[in-house]
Amino acid sequence: MIVAVDGPAGSGKGTVTKMIEKELGFLNLDTGATYRCVALEALRRGLTLQDEEQIIEVANKIDIKINNVGDKDIVLLNDEDVTEKIRTKEVTAIVSQISSIVPVREKMVEVQRKLAIGKDVIVEGRDIGTVVFPNAEVKIYLDASEEVRAKRRYEENLQKGINTTYEEVLENVKMRDYNDMHKKVGALKKTQDSIVIDSTDLTIDEVVKKIENIICEKS
Numbered sequence: 593m594i595v596a597v598d599g600p601a602g603s604g605k606g607t608v609t610k611m612i613e614k615e616l617g618f619l620n621l622d623t624g625a626t627y628r629c630v631a632l633e634a635l636r637r638g639l640t641l642q643d644e645e646q647i648i649e650v651a652n653k654i655d656i657k658i659n660n661v662g663d664k665d666i667v668l669l670n671d672e673d674v675t676e677k678i679r680t681k682e683v684t685a686i687v688s689q690i691s692s693i694v695p696v697r698e699k700m701v702e703v704q705r706k707l708a709i710g711k712d713v714i715v716e717g718r719d720i721g722t723v724v725f726p727n728a729e730v731k732i733y734l735d736a737s738e739e740v741r742a743k744r745r746y747e748e749n750l751q752k753g754i755n756t757t758y759e760e761v762l763e764n765v766k767m768r769d770y771n772d773m774h775k776k777v778g779a780l781k782k783t784q785d786s787i788v789i790d791s792t793d794l795t796i797d798e799v800v801k802k803i804e805n806i807i808c809e810k811s
C-alpha cells in the first residue's frame with residue numbers, strides 16, 4: 593500500500609509520518625531527504641546554484657539509501673550517515689532551488705520509486721500524489737498557516753541546536769513555499785483525489801488519528 597503525504601515545509605509531514613510508521617508498521621520515506629543529499633554533496637564540492645550541469649552530475653552519481661533502524665530512519669549518502677548533516681541551515685537555504693532543476697527531479701523520482709519497491713510505505717514530499725506515485729491508494733495534502741509552520745520549524749531548530757531566529761525561519765518558509773508551488777515540474781499542489789487536512793489548530797495526535805482512520809478505511 594502506498595500512502596502519499598504532500599504539503600509545504602513545516603506542515604508536520606515528517607513528525608506525523610514517523611508516528612504512523614511506528615504505529616502501523618509502514619516504512620516512512622522522506623523524499624525531501626533525497627534532494628537534501630544532492631544539496632549537501634553540491635556544497636561539499638564547492639558548487640553554487642549556477643553550476644547546474646555539475647549539480648545534475650552529482651544527482652546522477654551519488655548513491656542514496658534510507659535504512660530504518662529501530663525508530664530512526666538513517667539517510668546514507670555514498671554509505672556515509674548524513675541524517676543530521678542534511679538538516680543544516682546551509683543545505684536548507686539551497687535545497688528548494690536544487691530541487692527545481694528538472695533532470696535532478698527526474699533522477700530523484702527514480703531513486704524514490706526504487707526505495708519504495710515491494711513495501712507498505714508512507715511517502716512524504718511535494719509531488720508524491722501527482723508525480724512519484726499518482727496511483728497511491730491514499731493521498732493526503734497536509735497544510736497549516738505560514739506562521740504556525742515557521743514556529744514549528746523554529747522550535748525544531750532550537751531543539752537541534754541550530755542557531756536561527758523566528759524571522760529567518762519565516763522568510764525561508766515563504767521563499768520555499770513560493771519555489772515549491774511555482775516549479776515547472778513537480779510543483780506542490782492538491783490533486784482532485786487528495787484529502788486536505790489543515791493542521792493549524794490540530795495537535796500532532798489529532799492529525800495522526802485522522803490519517804490512520806483514512807488508511808484503515810482504505811485497507
Ligand code: DC
Pocket residue numbers: 601623624625627628687688691716717718719720768772778
Ligand atoms: O521536506 P523537506 O523540507 O526536507 O524538503 C526539502 C526540499 O526538497 C523542499 O524545499 C522541496 C523539495 N522537495 C521536492 O521538491 N519534492 C519532494 N517530493 C520533496 C521535497
